[in-house]
Amino acid sequence: MLRILLLAVAALLLGKPALAATSPAGQWVLTTDRWGNPEYSTLDLALANGTLSGNWDGDPLEGTAWNGFLHFTVTDRQGAIYRFEARLDGAGLRGMADFPDNNDASRRLRYAFTGRRVPDRPPGGPQVHQFVPTSFANSFSAERAPVLTVWPGDTVRTTTIDSGGIDATGATRALFGNPQTGPFFIAGARQGDTIAVHILKLTPNRDWADSLDTIVGRALGSGLAARAADLGRPVRWRLDRAAGYATPDGATGRLRGYRVPLRPMLGGLALATGFGAPPLSTGDTGRAGGNMDFPEVIAGNTVYLPVQQPGGLLYLGDAHALQGDGETSQYALETSMDVEFSVELIKGRSIAMPRVESPREIMALGQAGSLDEATRVASTGMIQWLQQDYGLTLSEVAQVMGTAVRFSIPNLAGRSVGVAARLDKSLLPERSAK
Numbered sequence: 323m324l325r326i327l328l329l330a331v332a333a334l335l336l337g338k339p340a341l342a343a344t345s346p347a348g349q350w351v352l353t354t355d356r357w358g359n360p361e362y363s364t365l366d367l368a369l370a371n372g373t374l375s376g377n378w379d380g381d382p383l384e385g386t387a388w389n390g391f392l393h394f395t396v397t398d399r400q401g402a403i404y405r406f407e408a409r410l411d412g413a414g415l416r417g418m419a420d421f422p423d424n425n426d427a428s429r430r431l432r433y434a435f436t437g438r439r440v441p442d443r444p445p446g447g448p449q450v451h452q453f454v455p456t457s458f459a460n461s462f463s464a465e466r467a468p469v470l471t472v473w474p475g476d477t478v479r480t481t482t483i484d485s486g487g488i489d490a491t492g493a494t495r496a497l498f499g500n501p502q503t504g505p506f507f508i509a510g511a512r513q514g515d516t517i518a519v520h521i522l523k524l525t526p527n528r529d530w531a532d533s534l535d536t537i538v539g540r541a542l543g544s545g546l547a548a549r550a551a552d553l554g555r556p557v558r559w560r561l562d563r564a565a566g567y568a569t570p571d572g573a574t575g576r577l578r579g580y581r582v583p584l585r586p587m588l589g590g591l592a593l594a595t596g597f598g599a600p601p602l603s604t605g606d607t608g609r610a611g612g613n614m615d616f617p618e619v620i621a622g623n624t625v626y627l628p629v630q631q632p633g634g635l636l637y638l639g640d641a642h643a644l645q646g647d648g649e650t651s652q653y654a655l656e657t658s659m660d661v662e663f664s665v666e667l668i669k670g671r672s673i674a675m676p677r678v679e680s681p682r683e684i685m686a687l688g689q690a691g692s693l694d695e696a697t698r699v700a701s702t703g704m705i706q707w708l709q710q711d712y713g714l715t716l717s718e719v720a721q722v723m724g725t726a727v728r729f730s731i732p733n734l735a736g737r738s739v740g741v742a743a744r745l746d747k748s749l750l751p752e753r754s755a756k
Contacts, residue, residue, distance in 0.1 A: 325474065325501060329565070334664055336384050337647060337715050341558070341581050344390060344410050345369055345709045346369060346374070346387055346392055346410060346415070347367050347368055347369045347734075348366075348367060348439055348440065348442065349364065349365070349366050349367075349440040349509070349510070350364070350365040350366075350367065350415060350437040350438065350439055350440065351363070351364060351365070351437065351438045351440060351632045351633065351642045352364075352378075352415070352435050352437045353435060353436050353437075354419055354433050354434075354435040355414055355434045355435065355440070355740065356433055357613065358742050359597075360464075360465060360684055361597050362464055362520075362597065362631055362632050363378060364379055364512045364632040364688070365377075365378050365437065366378075366501055367383075368385060368491040369387055372386055372387060372388055373385075373386060373387075374386060374387050374392065374394050376618055377396075378396045378406075379512060379513065380514070381396050381397065381398045381399065381459070382396070382397065382453055383395065384385070384695035385406075389451070390409050390410040391407075391408075391409050391410075391570040392406070392407070392408045392409065392415070392417070393405075393407050393408075393715060394408075395404070396408050397483070398606040400698075401570040402421065402422050403422065404419065404420070404421055405419070406419050406420075406435070407419075407436070408437065409419075410679050411436075412441065413436030413438075413439060413717070414436055414437055414438055415435075415436060415439075416433055416434075416435075416436050416437070417434075417435060417437075418433070418434055418435070418531045419432065419433045419434075419435050419633070420432050421433060421675035422661050425554070427615065429430065440471065440507075440509055440633075441471050441509075443509065448476050448477065448664075449472075449473070449476045449477070449479045450476070450478075450479065451470060451472060451477065451478045452479050452480075453469065453470050453478055453479070453480040453503075453506075454480070454481065455469065455480060455503045457479065458483060458487070458495060458496035458497070458501035458502060458503060458638060458639070459495050459501060459503075459504065459505070459604065460496070460499050460500075460502075460603070460604050460720045461519075461601040461602060461603055461604060461675075462502070462505075462592045462593070462594055462595060462601060462602040462603075462604065462608075462610075462612060462635075463594060463595075463601035463610075463639050464594040464595065464596075464597075464601070464631045464635055465601070466505055466506055466545060466635075467634065468506065468507035469503075469504060469505065469506065469633065470506050470507070471506075471507045471509055472507070472508060472635075473508075473509045473510070474508065474509075474510065474665055474666055474667040475520065475665075475666070476508060476664065476665060477650070477662065477663070477664040478661075478662070478665075479660070479661070480503055480660075480661050480662075480664055481503065481527065481640045481658065481659065481660055481661065482502075482503050482588075482638065482640070482641045482658055482659045482661060483495050483501060483503075483639070483659050484530065484531075484532070484640075484641065484656045484658050485498065485499070485500045485501075485639075485653065485656045485659050486498045486591070486656065487499075487501050487638050488658065489658055490527040490528045490658045491528075493730050499603070499604055499605055500589065500604040500605055500613055500639055500640040501575045501604065501639060502590055502592075502604050502637040502638060502639035502640070503637065503638055503639055503661075504635070504636055504637035504638060504639075504747045505594060505633075505636055506634075506635070506636040506637075506665075507633035507634070507635060508633050508634045508636060508665050508667060509627075509633065510667055510669075510704075511629045511632070511633050511634040511667055512629060512632055513612070513629055513630055513632075514629065514670060514671075514672050515628075515629040515634075515668060515669050515670065515671065515688060516626050516627065516628055516629065516667075516671050516672060516673050516674070517593065517626070517627050517629055517636065517665060517666070517667060517668070518624050518625070518626050518665065518666040518667075518668060518669040519591065519622050519624065519625045519626075519627065519635045519636065519663055519664075519665055520624050520663060520664045520665070520666065521588070521619065521622065521623055521624070521625065521661075521662075521663050522621060522662040522663055522664060523621050523622045523660070523661070523662035524586035524587065524620060524641065524659055524660075524661055524662075525563075525586065525659065525661075526561055526563055526584065526586055526590070526641070526643050526657050526658070526659055526660075527658050527659060527660045528561070528657060528658055529560065529561050529562075529563065530558055530559060530560055530571075530654065531558075531561055531643045531644075531656055531657040532556060532558060532655075532656045532657075533556070533557045533559060533651055533653045533654065533655055533656065534553075534554055534555065534556060534557060534651050534653050534670075535553050535554070535555050535651065536550070536554045536651055536652050537550055537553060537650055538648075538649075538650050538651070538652055538734050539648045539737045540648075540735075540739065541648060541734055546690060551702060554599050554652075555570070558570075558571040558572075558661030559571060559572055559583065559612040559643070559655050561582075561643055561655075562581075562681045563659065565582045566583055566584045567582065567583055567584060568581065568582050568583075568643055568644055568655055569581045569582075576685065579663070582644055583644070584643050584644055585617065585643075585644050585645075586618065586620065586621065586636055586641065586642070586643055586644075586659060586686075587611060587616075587617050587618075587619050587620045587642050587644075587645060588619045588639070588640065588641055588642075588643070588659075588661070589614070589619075589639075589640030589641065589642050589645070589649075589654065590604060590612065590614070590637065590638060590639040590640035591611050591612075591614065591619055591625055591627070591636075591637070591638050592607075592608070592610055592611030592612045592614075592627065592636075592637050592638075593610040593611060593627045593628070593629060593630060593631070593634045593635055593636055593637075594610070594631045594632060594634070594635035594637075595610065595631075596609060596630030596631060597630075597631075604639070604640070605635075605736060605737065606688040606736065606737055606738065607733075607740065608689070609628060609630070609674065609675055610627050610628050610629075610630055610676070611625070611627050611676050612689070613640060613733075613734065613736055614644065614666070614676065614687060614689065614732060614733065614740060615640075615642075615649045615654070615732055615733040615736065615740065616678065616685075616687060616732035616733070616740065616742060617642075617646070617647060617732065618678050618680060618683075618685060618732075618742070619678060621650045622680065622681065623679060623680045624678070625676060625677070625678050625680055626668075626676065626677040626678070626679070627673075627676055627692065628672050628673045628674070628675075629672075630694060631675070636665070638663075640656075640660060641656075641657055641658060641659035641661070642654035642655055642656060642657070643655040646734065647730055647731050647732065647746065648731045648732070648734040648735070649732075649733055649734065649735040650734060650735070651735075652735045653735075660672040671710075673703075673707075673710075674702070674703060674704070674706060675687055675688065675689070675699060675700075675703045677703065677707060678742070678751050681686035682746060682747060682749060683744050683745060683746060683747060684704075684707060684744070684745050685742045685743065685744045685745075686700050686702075686703030686704040686706075686707055686742070687699075687700060687703065687732070687740060687741075687742050688701070688702075688740065688741045688742075688743070689733075689740050690736075690737055690738055690739065691739070692720045692739065693731070693741060695728065696738070696739050696740055696741040697743075699741070700729070700741040701723070701727075701743050702743060704727065704743040704745065705719050705723070705748045708722065708723075708745075708750075709751050711754065712750055712751055712753055712754060713751075713754040714751075722745070722750070723745075723748070725745060726745055726749050727737065727743055727744065727745055728743075728744045728745075729741055729742065729743055729744070730742045730744060
């Protein structure tokens with residue numbers, strides 16, 4: 323308390339009166355400057371008679387607050403102590419943090435930090451948000467400011483542009499390379515949680531899509547490489563949205579009259595990468611999703627993603643009117659889309675890689691530099707899912723997978739490849755936990 327009183331007196335002497343007493347209670351996102359690298363964390367504060375309580379990224383804290391000045395101490399699970407001094411600065415926090423030096427137990431380090439208050443949940447239960455994007459992202463970055471705060475149970479209606487940055491009117495709105503809408507901040511989400519994205523509706527919002535007439539190298543035998551050298555020309559597809567079909571524009575010969583049923587999907591869906599990892603390009607995939615190009619990311623299905631940053635920071639984009647397994651033509655039927663989704667937060671349950679669930683199947687995704695490694699990752703993900711949510715022993719998992727697992731190849735076109743391990747839910751016991 324003496325320290326806080328001295329801070330207040332110092333502010334008065336400098337001609338900057340202490341801020342009016344405003345309660346710091348609520349949830350905050352702190353940004354700590356670690357030698358120019360922003361580290362994000364979640365701070366939950368409660369205030370009673372000048373005494374602070376709560377937690378910092380799940381570790382308990384205690385401290386005091388007086389006239390806009392805060393001082394609190396955190397002790398983590400290993401007994402390390404972290405000290406924070408801050409003042410309310412308008413709608414935010416600003417202060418200094420005193421951390422142990424992980425490389426030298428005899429030293430401590432000081433870092434500047436700021437805090438952004440997470441809005442309180444509006445009254446009246448789950449909300450429906452209409453969000454019209456005005457800019458788009460080319461990385462799944464934690465440093466991009468959230469475009470919207472949503473709460474578990476809320477629904478969002480928004481739009482995407484295509485992989486080349488073109489919107490529903492044909493105007494270029496962003497750099498090519500799968501630009502994404504977002505990020506959406508999921509209130510209450512923190513590292514160690516899982517976000518379930520329920521895809522409610524995916525609707526193409528224009529009458530055309532673009533693709534190529536190529537075949538990716540991973541799907542092409544060496545004897546065909548020379549003959550395929552002339553491939554790679556753009557193909558415009560006409561979308562009959564009312565009838566639900568796509569046809570190649572101006573098709574002649576054997577493809578005259580060729581048409582395929584639309585099956586809208588999201589090629590890109592991801593949460594922001596964690597601290598210490600560079601932001602993931604929207605052309606790549608990682609532990610928390612990315613450019614997965616999995617044809618089962620469709621309306622009616624749920625995608626589970628592990629949280630690595632406060633609020634998760636959900637991005638979506640790279641919509642396809644239709645895509646075959648592997649995206650073997652490098653581009654699927656790339657188009658813009660109206661998207662409706664809702665979010666659910668699964669607290670304290672972490673998963674190792676993306677999962678997709680349909681009314682009929684559970685699917686674990688593996689992304690890696692080779693099909694062998696992607697298969698191992700997908701298989702491991704399915705094993706963990708069966709043990710974690712269905713309570714199966716490893717022996718029981720082996721028996722189930724040996725008789726029922728199926729594998730598909732979502733993506734052969736990116737820098738990494740994807741494999742999905744799939745099981746029919748009707749063959750499984752009742753789920754023991756979500």
